[in-house]
Amino acid sequence: MNSDWNKDLKIKFTLQDPCQLVRKTFGDEAAEDMRYVTKKIVGEENFIDMTPNKSNNYCCGGGGGFLQSGLKEQRRQYGKVKHDQIMATGASYVIAPCHNCHSQIHDLSDHFEGGYHVVHFWTLICLSMGILGENERGHLGPDLEEFGLD
Amino acid sequence: MEGSAIKISGKQKSAFLNKVKELLPDGGNLSACLTCGMCASGCPATGMFDMDPRKFLRMAALGLDDEILKTPWVWACTMCQRCIYVCPMKIDVPQLIYNARASWPRDERPKGIRGSCDAAAKVDSGSAMGLTGEMFTDTVVELLEEVQEEQEGFDKLQAPIDKKGAHFFVNQNSREPQMEEDEMVPLWKIFHTAGVDWTYGSRGWAAENYCMFLADDEAWEKNVRLKSDMVKELGCKVWLNTE
Structure with missing residues (x-):
């Protein structure tokens, strides 16, 4: 597992620290683990952290049942904080290791026309190992949709 | 984003206040809140439904049960705990939110x-x-x-x-x-x-x-x-x- 695939592409990635995983459960240690993996698979120079981050990160607005609460307008207003954080990184991909975060940030990108994609770790790990199948790329952008396929 | 003034009128309730007390640090001393506003200033839900974490806590402390138990803001707070993380007294506002949610009649919850x-x-x-x-x-x-x-x-x-x-x-x-x-x-x-x-x-x-x-x-x-x-x-x- 390495970041050679991204040496020339130089695609930029940022990382969402899920509240449940980091602040509420395992703390900064888990946040550091995620950064270790991220840097290994996309390259250190292609990882751009949000500010603030780790245990001090902002919730994306997808948690606590917000996605199912019927309060769409408020949920997006809440998520604007996250959207602005992401836009400030300039990254074209957000790694979201939580399903609520994944759904919410996906919606934020669509709604505010941020243009960034949202991916799981499992997609990038397999991509970096050259074992990501062609049907397993639903969340990748056009730049990686066919990357590494024969 | 400035909210309206809190008006206290009529008889104060204490049921929720007591629950609040049990949840606060150091034996539930409500004065543990320094009203510094760290929670509210870093909360993405601040301002929605004319509410924020500090205001919610203060209203609970003032015994305004009716008001805080019916605000839909409890469904806009994600209980992400950033307010606890930044609070100098580590006051558990999300627990208040959870208990406020639980006080809603089940068929009126989202x-x-x-x-x-x-x-x-x-x-x-x-x-x-x-x-x-x-x-x-x-x-x-x-x-x-x-x-x-x-x-x-x-x-x-x-x-x-x-x-x-x-x-x-x-x-x-x-x-x-x-x-x-x-x-x-x-x-x-x-x-x-x-x-x-x-x-x-x-x-x-x-x-x-x-x-x-x-x-x-x-x-x-x-x-x-x-x-x-x-x-x-x-x-x-x-x-x-x-x-």
Whole structure:
């Protein structure tokens, strides 16, 4: 597992620290683990952290049942904080290791026309190992949709 | 973003106030709040429904039970705990929110959250999308066969279900089997490549639990027990929840 695939592409990635995983459960240690993996698979120079981050990160607005609460307008207003954080990184991909975060940030990108994609770790790990199948790329952008396929 | 002034009128209630007291540090001294506003200034929900974490806490301290127990703001707070993280007194505002949610009549809580909790209670999987164990098993088995046949180097790929004594019990969010099943494959490949000993459960495989968000303790516990019973039954050592 390495970041050679991204040496020339130089695609930029940022990382969402899920509240449940980091602040509420395992703390900064888990946040550091995620950064270790991220840097290994996309390259250190292609990882751009949000500010603030780790245990001090902002919730994306997808948690606590917000996605199912019927309060769409408020949920997006809440998520604007996250959207602005992401836009400030300039990254074209957000790694979201939580399903609520994944759904919410996906919606934020669509709604505010941020243009960034949202991916799981499992997609990038397999991509970096050259074992990501062609049907397993639903969340990748056009730049990686066919990357590494024969 | 400035909210309206808090007006105190009529008889003050104390039920919720007492609950607040039990939750605050140092024996529940309500004066623990320094009113510094660190919580409110860093909360993305500040200003919605004319509310913020500090205001909510202060209103609880003032005994304005009627007002705080009916504000829809409790459904806009995600209980993310950033307010606790920045609070010099570590006051647990999210616990207040949870208890305020729980005080709502169940049928008046958001329909979407309630529906997801109720759907999960009806099936053996705990799935908020109502997917049964049988449906999940069929999806996994069929998809696995397809990958084994079609993808080079993965003819021995495994996606075990109910493998007794496996080290890891892995939950799967319903979104994948229901809406984008191919997203499960990369996870299987990583486990396979790393030589991980893991299993899904034919029951209790769903990762999500909306009953917690609904603040329905009984249904929440039932959902968790469905899953933990499966972990115990299979004798797995580690329970991995992907959410």
